[in-house]
Amino acid sequence: MLAVATAMEDEAGRRYRQMAERMRLQGQQTLAALFIFLAGIEERHAAQLRRRSEHMIGRLPETAAVAWELPEKFEEEEGRSYLLTPYTALAIAVRNEDRAFAFFAYLASHATTPAIRQLAEELAKDELEHAALLRRERRRAWRKERPRDFVEPVEVHSFLARVAAIETFSAKAHRELSTKLGREGHPFEATLFEKIAGDEERCAADAVEQGAAAPVRPIEGVRPETIRDGLRLLEYAFDQYAEIAERANDEAVLSAAQEFQRRALERLAYAQGAIGDPLVGR
Incomplete structure (x- = not known):
């Protein structure tokens, strides 16, 4: 556990410094400073884990190979002019802090000794705090980069119409992804996205039943081709509703x-x- 935890902290620190440099080159000095700050935290955590390892087991951890989950072509474009937007950078960071939290929470819940449980709980708490900070910054970035078709709903019926459009598109896209995954030999993930599509259809129906303004204008978007794309589409819906909730002046909205x-x-x-x-399997 110490080996994997140390490797995760090292990897996070390295990635945050890469993102800081990208943001600096794009003139995003405040965001660059945030990533430098986070990199320093991760590096200090890695050093603390090494000291704790020497104290607990009498030697430094043999760090395992741990990689962040990154967008397609991120590695290939690392040394080129790949444009990493502030929102994308923060979304990557949030996703990987969540991944680290899930790992440590998993270890804490399955630990067979108090020492492992305590250490895993401490690390999970740290990752949760990092994710909360990054989410706040991601919300700000999303407001600046949000889609051009985003219209602030001023009353509840127009908001419900947008919900119906988002959920209808997402349900169709996730059902198509489910069919594709089934053909490719991924029955578990195919069933997962089929269930999600069913829930999205119920959300769309609920929005119409609650009085969505008619006609509901369908939204356009890129159909997900991979599991990661499917998750991003789920994040899109959450971000839209969270943004509206954060800015709403109308109590019903x-x-x-x-x-x-x-x-x-x-x-x-x-x-x-x-x-x-x-890191831990299904």
Whole structure:
């Protein structure tokens, strides 16, 4: 556990320094400073784990190979002019802090000794705090980079119309992804996204039943081709509803946005939990 934990901290520190440099080159000095700050925290944690390893087992941990989950072509473009936007950088960081939290929480819940449980709980708490900080920054970045078709709903019926459009598109896209995964020999993931599509269809129906403005204008978007794409589509819905809830002035809009935000978060957590952390399996 110490070996994997130390490797995860080392990897996070390295990635945060890479992101800081990308942000600096793009003139995002505040965000660059945030990533430098986080890199320093991760590096101090790695040093603390090495000292703890010497104290607990009498030697330094033999760090394992641990890789962050990164967008396609991120590695290939690392030394080139790949444009990493602030939102994308923060989304990657949040996803990997969540992954680290899931790993340590898994260890804490399955620990057979108090020492392992205590250490895993401490590390899980640290990762949760990092993720919370990054989510706040991601919200700000999303507001600056949000889609051009995003229209702030001023009353509940227009918000419900947007929910119906998002959920209808997502359900169709996730069902198509489910069919594709089934053909490719991934029955577990195919069933997962089929269930998610069913819940999205129920959300769309609920929005219409609650009085969505008609006609509901369908949204356009890229159909997910991979499991990661499917998860990103779930994140998109959550981000839309969270943004509206955060800015709503109308009590009815706020209440509805919070409810659909909750349902979107449940789907996202269910998918991430069911697919599993690559470090610990399903």
